[in-house]
Amino acid sequence: MGQLPTFLTDIDGWAVGGAIFKWAVWPAIIAGFVSWKTTNRTIEAQRERLRREFQLEFAIEAAIQALLSSEDYAMRSFDKIKHHLPGFEDDKLRQYLIRSGAVKFSGEGGNELWGLLEKHKGQAFK
Numbered sequence: 001m002g003q004l005p006t007f008l009t010d011i012d013g014w015a016v017g018g019a020i021f022k023w024a025v026w027p028a029i030i031a032g033f034v035s036w037k038t039t040n041r042t043i044e045a046q047r048e049r050l051r052r053e054f055q056l057e058f059a060i061e062a063a064i065q066a067l068l069s070s071e072d073y074a075m076r077s078f079d080k081i082k083h084h085l086p087g088f089e090d091d092k093l094r095q096y097l098i099r100s101g102a103v104k105f106s107g108e109g110g111n112e113l114w115g116l117l118e119k120h121k122g123q124a125f126k
Contacts, residue, residue, distance in 0.1 A: 057096070060085065064100040068116045075105060075115035 067084055068076060082093060094104075097114055105113040105120070 060096050061100045064097055064102065065116070068100070068102055068114065069119070074119065075107075075113040077107070078112040078114060081114060
């Protein structure tokens with residue numbers, strides 16, 4: 001009665017540990033590595049997509065600042081800006097102008113003029 005069944009006495013501790021490692025630990029390590037690699041590739045793909053997307057926006061803002069910071073012109077008409085930066089809807093171009101630090105002024109006959117705020121601080125909000 002005090003004796004263990006024979007199948008328990010025949011079990012080798014190293015064999016059990018090896019089986020657990022073989023059937024539980026290795027698959028967990030492999031799954032973790034695959035998950036880590038997949039996540040890294042997804043993050044890199046998203047980072048590259050965002051870099052390309054914002055690269056265009058930064059280039060547009062830089063072009064607007066260069067256009068409006070010219071010493072030859074204090075302000076530019078919206079039509080002239082649109083001529084130099086074609087392909088944008090009016091409201092989208094206005095958003096880029098504002099992001100670039102430009103403010104809108106009203107010219108003769110309701111003409112829409114734009115200039116950099118830093119150049120027109122005194123007259124911007126009269």
